Amino acid sequence: MSNFPRRRARRLAVIALSAALVTAGCGAERADESSAPKTSEKQFPVTVTPPAGEPLTIEKRPERIVSLSASNTETLFAVGAGEQVVAVDDQSTYPAEAPKTKLSGLTPNVEAIADYDPDLVVLSDDADDIVASLKQLKRQVLLVPAAKTLDDVYAGIELIGAATGHADEGKDLAARTKGDIEKLASDAPKLKQPLTYYHELDTTLYSATSKTFIGQVYGLFGLSNIADPADKDSGGYPQLSNESILKANPDLIFLGDTKCCQQSADTVAKRPGWANLKAVKDGNVVALDDDLASRWGPRVVDLARSVSDAVDKATSS
């Protein structure tokens, strides 16, 4: 079954290659134009150094990429490597054109991955020693772990760009992402008394502290996190006591469980005791897209924009 698409992909690859050769051949005088594909051939071999792990030398432009993490899938498509991606895992819901499969990044199956004949596997977790297994099958593996800081996001974008033959786009995108976020942050109103917020991960009141990646995004806007005192085990994701949320009475409530658990400003207002909360009364319960709030791809700008809008609204009223 997988034979047919593979053959077709190979044919496409041949066409793409000859096209690339042609453009390279007759495009010599237009070398400083910034549109990208033509540069990809001369980028290889390329050596990239993932944040965790040894330098990886990629000999040829990868044409059969398998991505096993939703964030990395988003980055791959955003840097323009989408056409080289043959399969993404079952969590990769964005962008819509990503070739979603049943592959799992949480419990990866090395044979199922190998079945796609990948020349580069991009993942964020070395679950079940999958990296070693893939290397045994002579597959190149790029491990881009979950971002801990915004700088990790920018570095990850550049890294994935460089590894896939889109170094310029990667740098561009990283710079643009950084610029957008910094602009949003600098445009944010400066408050004498910081607004407090609660970021909800699920309906059992798990939250994320300001040390976590998402917490740092809020930190850009000078918000103060009510989950911080609860983080005794410093894991970054404590479960808050219902009482303590009411007691803290945050100015803003961000819901990261709108898709998983159908939460909304309405459902929050209906929770026992929550109707009196400042955030509920002032209409400052913000429904986030679960995916945006849990990934660290280039769409982090959209997340920052949601936060920025919420802060504007809360301070102007």
Add this chain to the structure above:
Amino acid sequence: MPATSHGTAKPAVAPTRLRPAVLVVAVLGLVAVVSVSTLLGAANLGWTRVVAEVWAQITGGRSPLSATEAAIVWEIRLPRVILAGLVGAALAMAGAAFQGVFRNPLADPFLLGAAAGAGMAATIVVVAAPSVTGWIIGPLPLAAFAGAIGGVTLTWLLGRSAGGGTAVLLLAGVAVASFLTAIQTFVQQLNTDTIKQVYSWMLGGLNTTGWREVLVTLPYITLAGAVLCLCARLLDVLAVGDDEAASLGINPGRVRIVVLLAASLATAAAVAVSGLIGFVGIVVPHAVRLLAGASYRVVVPLSLLGGAMFLIVADHIARTAFAPAEVPIGVITAFTGAPFFLLVMRMNRGQIR
């Protein structure tokens, strides 16, 4: 602990009826635990101010608490304390009943496929219909309830078709539990995006409960409690042996069905609102046996009260020990229950039956 103070004579003179004094002590203990647990909590309101609030509610006076603080006391803390009591009572009396029915000290409410059935049904609901809202009680607790009852029924039918008897029934329970758990794991594996929701329910906890959960579980647990207390004498007879019970004109099979149904109903109601909280069903009845006597006329009602106290205390620790963070209540029940149980066992060497 000198061995002479108890031991030899105790089993013979152990009370077969619940003495009023013991009952009064237990009820007073429960009232004390409920009061303290309501006065203190994760939100540090100051217990004197909470007392003043309660007084204001009774007399219609002015309360020192703000609207939010009052909501913490009345809409979050008090229902949670009461629900913890209900769940603890349900699990402990169900444990006592299961031990009586199977004449097996290790029997607990989750033995006959109740937990596995609840877990499987909850998983399937989370995966299949996550978007149902606006029910009086969410689809997940309902499914857990049905799953628990279904698991026990399946065990019962299987056990009976294989010839009946307690040993066969227990084995059928083991088989049903592993079968249902396998289905649950498989469904989870196919739907990793919802895995977190399922796990956080299974870990158990009362963090986000309110009066609605209290009202939903109260009728079932009350009914089951009444049935079990009324059946306590029959369980005592059953403990002597099936033949002896039959010669006294009691149908052992029918008693078992009634008691199992009532205990499963209590378990299912508890599981539906609190998830899987282990250890209560084993520790509390045994502690009661060791402290107050082994007759089921003592064990069932005291387990009910003791289980309520135990879980209220455990939940109190869960919400205050690391406040404002929560600790999973299952961790607390095992962490405080196990040493306490060992202590009671040591004080009463050789009396576990």
